[in-house]
Amino acid sequence: xxxxxxxxxxxxxxxxxxxxxxFILNFTLPRLMPADPVANIMxxxxxxxxxxxxxxxxxxxYVKAFGLDQPLIKQFITYVKNALTGDFGLSFSQYPxxxxxxVSSAILWTIGLQMPAIIVGWLIGNILGxxxxxxxxxxxxxxxxxxxxxxxxxxxxxxxxxxxxFAVKLKVAxxxxxxxxxLIPTFSWTFVKSLIAHYQLPFWSIVIISIGGQAxxxxxxSIYELNADYVKYSRFLGVKDRKIVGYVFRNAMLPQxxxxxxxxxxxxxxxxxxxxxxxxxxxxxxxxxxxxxxxxPLLSATTLIITIMVLVATFVIDIIYGFIDPRxxxxxxx
Amino acid sequence: MKNTIRQIFHSPKxxxxxxxxxxxxxxxxxxxxxxxxxxxxxxxxxxxxxPGTYVSVxxxxxxxxxxxxxxxxxxxxxxxxxxxxxxxAMKEWLLATGTPEEEIDIxxxxxxxxxxxxxxxxxxxxxxxxxxKRNYYKxxxxxxxxxxxxxxxxxxxxxxEDGTLDETKTVKDTEYVNTKDVVNSIYLPxxxxxxxxxxxxxxxxxxxxxxxxxxxxxSIATLIGLTxxxxxxxxxxxxxxxxxxxxxxFTVIPGFILLILISYGIGQEQRGATTVxxxxxxxxxxxxxxxxxxQVISLRNRDHVNLSKLSGHSLARxxxxxxxxxxxxxxxxxxxxxxxxxxxxxxxxxxxxxxxKTTEVPTLGLMMNWSMLYSAHTHxxxxxxxxxxxxxxxxxxxxxxxxxxxxxxxxxxxxx
Numbered sequence: 001x002x003x004x005x006x007x008x009x010x011x012x013x014x015x016x017x018x019x020x021x022x023f024i025l026n027f028t029l030p031r032l033m034p035a036d037p038v039a040n041i042m043x044x045x046x047x048x049x050x051x052x053x054x055x056x057x058x059x060x061x062y063v064k065a066f067g068l069d070q071p072l073i074k075q076f077i078t079y080v081k082n083a084l085t086g087d088f089g090l091s092f093s094q095y096p097x098x099x100x101x102x103v104s105s106a107i108l109w110t111i112g113l114q115m116p117a118i119i120v121g122w123l124i125g126n127i128l129g130x131x132x133x134x135x136x137x138x139x140x141x142x143x144x145x146x147x148x149x150x151x152x153x154x155x156x157x158x159x160x161x162x163x164x165x166f167a168v169k170l171k172v173a174x175x176x177x178x179x180x181x182x183l184i185p186t187f188s189w190t191f192v193k194s195l196i197a198h199y200q201l202p203f204w205s206i207v208i209i210s211i212g213g214q215a216x217x218x219x220x221x222s223i224y225e226l227n228a229d230y231v232k233y234s235r236f237l238g239v240k241d242r243k244i245v246g247y248v249f250r251n252a253m254l255p256q257x258x259x260x261x262x263x264x265x266x267x268x269x270x271x272x273x274x275x276x277x278x279x280x281x282x283x284x285x286x287x288x289x290x291x292x293x294x295x296x297p298l299l300s301a302t303t304l305i306i307t308i309m310v311l312v313a314t315f316v317i318d319i320i321y322g323f324i325d326p327r328x329x330x331x332x333x334x
Numbered sequence: 335m336k337n338t339i340r341q342i343f344h345s346p347k348x349x350x351x352x353x354x355x356x357x358x359x360x361x362x363x364x365x366x367x368x369x370x371x372x373x374x375x376x377x378x379x380x381x382x383x384x385p386g387t388y389v390s391v392x393x394x395x396x397x398x399x400x401x402x403x404x405x406x407x408x409x410x411x412x413x414x415x416x417x418x419x420x421x422x423a424m425k426e427w428l429l430a431t432g433t434p435e436e437e438i439d440i441x442x443x444x445x446x447x448x449x450x451x452x453x454x455x456x457x458x459x460x461x462x463x464x465x466x467k468r469n470y471y472k473x474x475x476x477x478x479x480x481x482x483x484x485x486x487x488x489x490x491x492x493x494x495e496d497g498t499l500d501e502t503k504t505v506k507d508t509e510y511v512n513t514k515d516v517v518n519s520i521y522l523p524x525x526x527x528x529x530x531x532x533x534x535x536x537x538x539x540x541x542x543x544x545x546x547x548x549x550x551x552x553s554i555a556t557l558i559g560l561t562x563x564x565x566x567x568x569x570x571x572x573x574x575x576x577x578x579x580x581x582x583x584f585t586v587i588p589g590f591i592l593l594i595l596i597s598y599g600i601g602q603e604q605r606g607a608t609t610v611x612x613x614x615x616x617x618x619x620x621x622x623x624x625x626x627x628x629q630v631i632s633l634r635n636r637d638h639v640n641l642s643k644l645s646g647h648s649l650a651r652x653x654x655x656x657x658x659x660x661x662x663x664x665x666x667x668x669x670x671x672x673x674x675x676x677x678x679x680x681x682x683x684x685x686x687x688x689x690x691k692t693t694e695v696p697t698l699g700l701m702m703n704w705s706m707l708y709s710a711h712t713h714x715x716x717x718x719x720x721x722x723x724x725x726x727x728x729x730x731x732x733x734x735x736x737x738x739x740x741x742x743x744x745x746x747x748x749x750x
Contacts, residue, residue: 027593154727216738288686291688
């Protein structure tokens with residue numbers, strides 16, 4: 001068990017360390033902005049106020065309310081404390097709504113859309129890549145350039161194309177949103193049906209995009225493994241082809257698991273923009289709203305949550321990897 | 335060196351990618367010479383004009399006419415006048431008055447009109463049809479009759495003194511003008527965008543800017559990655575640990591999020607194309623550093639490196655002459671990939687409104703952003719966004735293809 005404990009201990013330590021750094025980055029980067037942070041909200045609230053003394057007082061009260069008069073370290077501690085208890089303050093653009101209320105519902109939409117889509121895309125991509133490496137010939141000749149091209153279409157591009165074909169031209173799918181505008185989220189049959197109908201296009205656009213890159217990676221890994229000495233040796237020994245393919249697939253799969261952990265950030269970024277295209281009620285659309293309305297608290301909370309989500313997902317993949325990689329398993333006998 | 339280049343150009347994948355890329359480059363540089371002018375000039379006052387040739391209606395009246403009798407000219411004219419709604423309405427009437435459904439084909443204009451002439455009778459009052467609807471059919475019928483009879487349009491000018499209309503010209507349905515003879519005409523191969531700008535001209539300029547962003551960002555990312563990778567891999571020890579710590583950190587924290595935070599921090603005013611490129615470069619070097627490091631580690635203990643060390647060569651010289659040449663092919667491949675990811679990153683960033691400042695230069699991402707903001711995609715104005723996507727995909731595809739080709743040349747295990 002020692003090997004496992006060491007592996008997991010290292011991963012957990014690493015997880016908290018990155019989390020801490022993520023907090024720092026999320027806190028400091030926007031504060032590097034040269035402009036006055038209160039200026040934005042002032043321009044909204046102090047509209048029409050003529051008296052200079054009044055605006056100055058307003059400005060001071062805002063600086064106090066946002067805690068900007070305190071030292072940076074103290075601000076950071078308050079920020080982390082509030083973030084950990086789930087309090088992200090008030091939204092500028094949708095004042096007086098709390099950032100919490102806006103973001104919390106969006107998280108579910110984003111996870112519900114992206115997690116299945118990325119997993120399905122990853123699985124299909126790996127299977128296709130392995131098949132291409134094993135069959136070669138026609139299948140490979142067709143699949144390779146196609147997946148290469150698909151992986152070059154940005155996620156939002158695929159979203160726009162699917163939207164143009166299926167929603168605008170063929171009218172078989174709804175154009176925007178997570179469910180019909182005429183519905184209220186309940187567990188009724190019509191709502192679920194509308195939910196599924198709205199789910200299709202965003203889902204498949206993310207799946208198709210991730211297939212391409214994964215298939216290419218898996219193909220080269222499988223080819224590499226198929227040329228490895230152990231495969232040749234097994235062939236000499238007369239091991240059945242099916243069994244060899246099993247070994248090869250497993251060995252090629254392992255780097256793909258780490259590959260998923262490493263590319264997760266990029267994939268999520270692409271998928272967020274795809275959400276924007278479909279006006280899917282997830283975090284991507286919220287980022288767009290926050291940017292256009294220069295609503296800083298909302299943007300900050302959203303980016304922090306996405307970072308945490310990616311960190312957690314990477315952590316989970318690392319843990320799973322520890323269980324399936326025989327080398328980590330072997331380490332426990334050391 | 336010569337041999338390597340020959341080998342590279344024997345790889346079909348590399349050659350294919352290279353040709354696509356060069357063709358795109360040639361178009362990008364030649365097109366502005368053929369069609370000069372400001373790419374951001376708003377030539378149209380209406381937004382999203384369809385692709386095609388636009389001739390001035392005003393000038394066409396005075397242009398020399400040719401008399402022609404084209405086959406099916408009348409039919410085409412009618413077809414154009416009959417909207418889909420009218421056709422469906424006509425079908426409704428025909429159904430209501432007892433024509434069997436299989437006889438009606440609303441796509442066949444000739445047949446439909448014949449049926450209509452036979453069956454329509456304003457005195458019939460189909461059951462359940464409102465007065466308004468019956469009046470609509472009456473109007474439709476008179477319109478159709480007019481369209482069939484009229485073969486002359488009168489052009490009149492207003493008399494400045496008493497405001498009466500004076501007939502100056504009649505236009506017959508057999509008159510044609512040569513589009514080349516019309517003084518004012520413009521050919522818009524990709525129509526106009528939401529601001530009424532020539533999409534093709536804008537696209538060419540945007541692709542150039544995006545390539546420049548890609549090149550700057552890619553070079554910066556590769557340079558940082560290369561330096562870090564070389565230092566970490568060759569020096570090892572504490573420096574290695576430290577650099578790898580930072581690298582791992584920025585691998586897990588999504589680069590896209592960093593990009594959003596930094597771009598937002600910079601603010602709209604300061605964000606030019608070059609600034610965005612630098613930001614992209616600074617946030618995307620991690621995997622280059624990672625792979626350069628692992629390559630350097632495998633090189634570090636080779637005999638020729640040890641020999642150099644024993645000869646007392648300086649660190650810079652060992653890295654430049656004994657290590658860099660061995661990973662040069664790899665670095666070129668990394669650079670190519672970085673350029674293509676940077677172009678995508680710019681596009682994604684612009685899509686959420688954090689792209690370069692909008693007034694100076696178009697970029698591919700900004701063009702996408704504008705067409706999405708004005709809902710070109712939901713209205714089916716494909717010319718405003720599809721060519722942009724195609725160019726992004728083609729540039730990225732050609733670069734990736736080159737990269738795969740190079741990979742197969744330098745990694746014999748991957749060869750087909």
